[in-house]
Amino acid sequence: MRKIFKKSAYVTALVLVFTVVISCEKDFTDIGSSIISNTKFSTSSFLVDVVVENSPITEVATGNIILDPGLYLLGVHSTSEYEKIEASIISQIAISASLQVIDDANVYDSDTTVVTTIDTVFLRLPYQATLNEDGDAYELDSIIGDTSKAFNLNIYETSTYLNTLNPANPSTFNTYNTNNVFDKTGSELNTEVNFQFIPKATDTAIVIRRWLSNNAISSKDTITYNTSTASTVPLPFAVVPLKEDKIKELFLDKYESAEFDSQDAFNNYFRGVILEATGDEGSLISFNFNGTVRPSIEVYYTNSVVTGGIVIDTIYKNDSFPLLGITTSNYKMEDKIYPVNDEVILQGAAGSEATVNIFGADTDANGIADKIEELRAKNLLINDASLTFYINQSSDTTAVPYQLFLFKSDENTNPSYSHIQDIYTEGTSLFGGYLERDDEDKVEKYTFRITDYISQILSGETDYSPTLRLKVANSTDMQAVTDTVYANYNWNPKAVTLFNHSASDKKVELKISYTEEKN
Numbered sequence: 001m002r003k004i005f006k007k008s009a010y011v012t013a014l015v016l017v018f019t020v021v022i023s024c025e026k027d028f029t030d031i032g033s034s035i036i037s038n039t040k041f042s043t044s045s046f047l048v049d050v051v052v053e054n055s056p057i058t059e060v061a062t063g064n065i066i067l068d069p070g071l072y073l074l075g076v077h078s079t080s081e082y083e084k085i086e087a088s089i090i091s092q093i094a095i096s097a098s099l100q101v102i103d104d105a106n107v108y109d110s111d112t113t114v115v116t117t118i119d120t121v122f123l124r125l126p127y128q129a130t131l132n133e134d135g136d137a138y139e140l141d142s143i144i145g146d147t148s149k150a151f152n153l154n155i156y157e158t159s160t161y162l163n164t165l166n167p168a169n170p171s172t173f174n175t176y177n178t179n180n181v182f183d184k185t186g187s188e189l190n191t192e193v194n195f196q197f198i199p200k201a202t203d204t205a206i207v208i209r210r211w212l213s214n215n216a217i218s219s220k221d222t223i224t225y226n227t228s229t230a231s232t233v234p235l236p237f238a239v240v241p242l243k244e245d246k247i248k249e250l251f252l253d254k255y256e257s258a259e260f261d262s263q264d265a266f267n268n269y270f271r272g273v274i275l276e277a278t279g280d281e282g283s284l285i286s287f288n289f290n291g292t293v294r295p296s297i298e299v300y301y302t303n304s305v306v307t308g309g310i311v312i313d314t315i316y317k318n319d320s321f322p323l324l325g326i327t328t329s330n331y332k333m334e335d336k337i338y339p340v341n342d343e344v345i346l347q348g349a350a351g352s353e354a355t356v357n358i359f360g361a362d363t364d365a366n367g368i369a370d371k372i373e374e375l376r377a378k379n380l381l382i383n384d385a386s387l388t389f390y391i392n393q394s395s396d397t398t399a400v401p402y403q404l405f406l407f408k409s410d411e412n413t414n415p416s417y418s419h420i421q422d423i424y425t426e427g428t429s430l431f432g433g434y435l436e437r438d439d440e441d442k443v444e445k446y447t448f449r450i451t452d453y454i455s456q457i458l459s460g461e462t463d464y465s466p467t468l469r470l471k472v473a474n475s476t477d478m479q480a481v482t483d484t485v486y487a488n489y490n491w492n493p494k495a496v497t498l499f500n501h502s503a504s505d506k507k508v509e510l511k512i513s514y515t516e517e518k519n
Helices: 009-022 028-035 244-250 263-269 370-376 421-425 451-458
Strands: 041-048 051-056 071-077 085-093 112-126 129-131 138-140 143-145 151-158 169-173 195-197 206-211 217-223 237-241 273-278 283-288 296-307 310-333 343-347 352-357 380-390 404-409 432-437 443-449 467-472 495-499 509-517
Touching (some): 071 143, 071 151, 071 273, 085 283, 112 206, 112 283, 380 451
Antiparallel strands (some): 071 085, 085 273, 151 195, 151 273, 206 217, 343 352, 343 495, 352 467
């Protein structure tokens, strides 16, 4: 009868004994060597050949309804080595209750008129930014690409109704993917067609000119935004001027109509905006839609109270319409075919993932890979299993992701994506996938610790060994995992070139450290 060695209580007790001595050591192989050091057991390690291949993708879920990423990409990033991406944002608009151009509290005589003048209307997009070392100014972050060059930005009203529930099956939530089509209605809402968008950390204020009914300037207001009441440093934000007459027609003129009776009524009337980025150069910016200062449409206007042709009073007003509700992304990416060589390409958004086949083929068609059967026959106790991917340092490394993510993929199961055991048995930090650098501080590799996963397979506890998938990680990938189901979202556009199994040097490496009983 074949014997299978698993982690026993005996071994666990010895681990506790030696913890004080070896707690500073990070290599679990050394731990295994210290534990089993008698005449009955021997410890060693070996490498398993792993096959890694490119797996381009055309769409990915963007979240918001079931999972709200909060972060959305806008802009253009183009590089010769990876797919060009044009990232756009589609979002509903939130309204306040009881909006009025002229407040009920202001009661005037019959010979008095109120003339409303739009001062300015603009789209506000607060940047993600970090205070510098001196704490007196912000520096922009979460941007890749060439910030010295502009991309084209146009803003449209969409006629596509954004629905929380699936229209085909209202008992389930809706999902939006990055290649969904959102119809436009009317022309651009921005005053300058193909607005030239360049992110700048110095854009921290806007001057609002308040106009009277006779086209005279009444006053000038300098508007800034802060992340808290304690902060004295203004947050950088982009301003995209919008058509004043069009926003007055769509919004202010409808304030006291049925279209503004409720948020649902408004969502059916004005279904949202499309922020569409196009071009061949520029930068790609991540905007936080859940920040203290939210993206919004800002409307500033002045009510001039006129009696006998004379302005007797001026009332300055500002109505803010946050981009809030259902928000999703659209990624337009070029169709790039990568050569079959010693590399694999990983690119976030709707770019490219990779498939990882650890144990190879099942030539006898018994449902178990031949390599698994070979290793099971050795009666091994797995101490450690690490999967390492090396970076091609001669490739474009200007936007290398800080972390990669590894998960199980099987189109024949439901759900088709699931977590590897180690992420919830050992925790996200031990699971790994973080960017590591070499002695020269160059980006070098990513390593995953998949000891429990390999142990279960080689012990015979499970025969389920599907293809794994490797991708650029998102913030939600590494959150505390409470379920085996994995939801594959992607809004991280970074890219990296890795060596695969065909590389002569630094090829992908699965190292298994083990203990076995001596004969």
